[in-house]
Amino acid sequence: MPHLLILALPIPPRSLEKLGDITEEQVVRSPFGDVGPLARRQQPGASTGVWILPYFGSPTHTDPRATLWAAKDLGVQRILAIEGMVGLAHDLTRGDIVLPTDYIDWTKHQPATFFEKTGAGYISQKPPFCPDISAAIRGQLPQARPVIYLGAEGPRHETAAEARMFQQWGAQVRGLNLVPETYLAKELELCFAAIGLITAHGADRERAYGKGEVRRATREALEALPAIFAALPHPPACGCNHLQDRARQRGVLPKDWRKWQ
Amino acid sequence: MNSHDVSTLIMGGTAAYGLDLTPWRPVQGPFTLQTPYGESPPITLLQPDPGQPPVAFCSRHGRDALQHSAAFLNHRAVIWAAKMLGISTIFSWNGVGAIAEGLEVGNLVTPADLIDFTRKRITTFGHPDLRPASGPTFHPAARAAIIASLPNPNPIPIPTYVCTEGPRLETEAEIELYRRAGADVVGMTLSPEIFLAQELGIRYASLCYVTNYATGRALGRAPKRQFGPVVARTCLPILIRAAALIDH
Numbered sequence: 001m002p003h004l005l006i007l008a009l010p011i012p013p014r015s016l017e018k019l020g021d022i023t024e025e026q027v028v029r030s031p032f033g034d035v036g037p038l039a040r041r042q043q044p045g046a047s048t049g050v051w052i053l054p055y056f057g058s059p060t061h062t063d064p065r066a067t068l069w070a071a072k073d074l075g076v077q078r079i080l081a082i083e084g085m086v087g088l089a090h091d092l093t094r095g096d097i098v099l100p101t102d103y104i105d106w107t108k109h110q111p112a113t114f115f116e117k118t119g120a121g122y123i124s125q126k127p128p129f130c131p132d133i134s135a136a137i138r139g140q141l142p143q144a145r146p147v148i149y150l151g152a153e154g155p156r157h158e159t160a161a162e163a164r165m166f167q168q169w170g171a172q173v174r175g176l177n178l179v180p181e182t183y184l185a186k187e188l189e190l191c192f193a194a195i196g197l198i199t200a201h202g203a204d205r206e207r208a209y210g211k212g213e214v215r216r217a218t219r220e221a222l223e224a225l226p227a228i229f230a231a232l233p234h235p236p237a238c239g240c241n242h243l244q245d246r247a248r249q250r251g252v253l254p255k256d257w258r259k260w261q
Numbered sequence: 262m263n264s265h266d267v268s269t270l271i272m273g274g275t276a277a278y279g280l281d282l283t284p285w286r287p288v289q290g291p292f293t294l295q296t297p298y299g300e301s302p303p304i305t306l307l308q309p310d311p312g313q314p315p316v317a318f319c320s321r322h323g324r325d326a327l328q329h330s331a332a333f334l335n336h337r338a339v340i341w342a343a344k345m346l347g348i349s350t351i352f353s354w355n356g357v358g359a360i361a362e363g364l365e366v367g368n369l370v371t372p373a374d375l376i377d378f379t380r381k382r383i384t385t386f387g388h389p390d391l392r393p394a395s396g397p398t399f400h401p402a403a404r405a406a407i408i409a410s411l412p413n414p415n416p417i418p419i420p421t422y423v424c425t426e427g428p429r430l431e432t433e434a435e436i437e438l439y440r441r442a443g444a445d446v447v448g449m450t451l452s453p454e455i456f457l458a459q460e461l462g463i464r465y466a467s468l469c470y471v472t473n474y475a476t477g478r479a480l481g482r483a484p485k486r487q488f489g490p491v492v493a494r495t496c497l498p499i500l501i502r503a504a505a506l507i508d509h
Binding site for chain 1: 322326327328329330332333380381426427428429430431432433434435437438441476477
């Protein structure tokens with residue numbers, strides 16, 4: 001049975017204990033750079049584990065293709081990201097939990113694809129995020145508000161003018177990781193969805209100061225993880241793992257995904 | 262071949278890679294040219310009408326199969342090669358997704374303007390003596406020649422094309438943003454080709470074949486898609502007619 005990978009903002013390991021003890025640690029060597037160390041947690045007797053990889057530093061300095069390649073290499077099928085996001089919409093405030101349901105790509109230097117030599121990157125973005133994981137999040141974290149996510153090029157913050165523009169475009173939150181992760185994941189037929197924790201307000205608003213609400217929201221999200229994990233259907237019902245069927249049938253992609261280019 | 266004989270280059274997009282050129286009478290090639298930006302893609306000279314000068318033809322995405330998606334083409338090599346051949350007009354055909362409500366799969370539109378949402382492509386030769394052109398985005402006379410060659414009038418009179426980076430398709434949120442910005446059709450091809458052509462003083466116009474509805478824009482219609490050989494077989498004759506109409 002395929003594993004789950006959690007990409008998360010740095011969190012105390014203690015809060016992940018409910019997912020099982022650490023049974024393994026690995027650094028994965030990918031053609032796009034080394035990834036890890038990743039820690040695997042697994043309940044005694046369970047056949048499926050959860051790999052954890054913290055988001056380290058700025059996404060501008062790591063190649064997101066490395067992370068997704070590593071996930072595939074570890075036998076992961078599903079990726080759940082937990083990311084700190086900026087609340088652009090004025091009714092979003094620090095400590096809110098959100099569920100991105102669509103995205104706008106405003107990155108500039110992120111890789112656009114694994115496939116520079118074939119047409120295999122021509123992939124529909126409907127649905128933009130994995131329906132199975134999104135449904136499990138909605139079920140176990142009903143307070144997570146559906147939002148349109150704008151993926152920006154970090155590490156800088158957006159300006160106030162940009163924050164207003166992004167809202168005119170229809171975006172409600174801004175972040176630095178999910179784009180291009182979500183569409184690169186599709187290219188490798190991986191499931192991908194995310195929980196957002198609002199950690200700051202858009203630059204067009206008064207700065208928000210913390211009173212522990214982000215810590216509380218993080219705890220809420222982490223406490224829901226075992227239930228989200230348990231709610232995921234087996235086998236997957238979403239179809240993400242069949243996104244390259246046509247490319248394989250047409251001979252554009254070989255059977256061995258490690259030879260995909 | 263005297264380069265002065267050929268003044269039009271037809272850049273084939275969707276389905277050009279699988280097209281059998283025999284009915285359009287290839288008279289020379291395919292050949293490639295060495296440019297300062299690397300080797301050009303293969304170019305074939307076609308002379309469907311012996312009374313007309315030949316036209317050059319190039320399949321943008323490769324031959325036999327889609328070998329390179331739009332973001333990974335050597336745009337500078339092909340446009341420079343066109344200049345070396347003495348080309349004064351480039352006609353492009355390319356598949357687009359429909360954003361504007363009035364468009365159906367199978368419609369043909371000739372864009373009048375463009376919004377560039379690509380992010381990694383080189384949009385200039387960077388040569389100090391070459392200046393970006395001012396004036397209309399698509400060349401009015403070249404565009405008029407395509408319009409005069411269409412079997413039916415444009416379903417929308419002054420379409421705007423938005424160019425995305427790709428190779429992935431767009432999200433619904435992105436399409437909604439482009440619609441609000443004024444775009445009628447979406448594709449991944451025309452930037453930077455048109456800007457490079459402008460720098461070299463080559464007239465450029467495009468024939469867009471609506472291959473699909475952009476994400477979220479089927480508007481209750483059956484989600485049809487048309488990427489098959491019919492796209493190439495429809496577009497090439499129209500552009501050959503346009504080549505005969507345009508005054509070089």
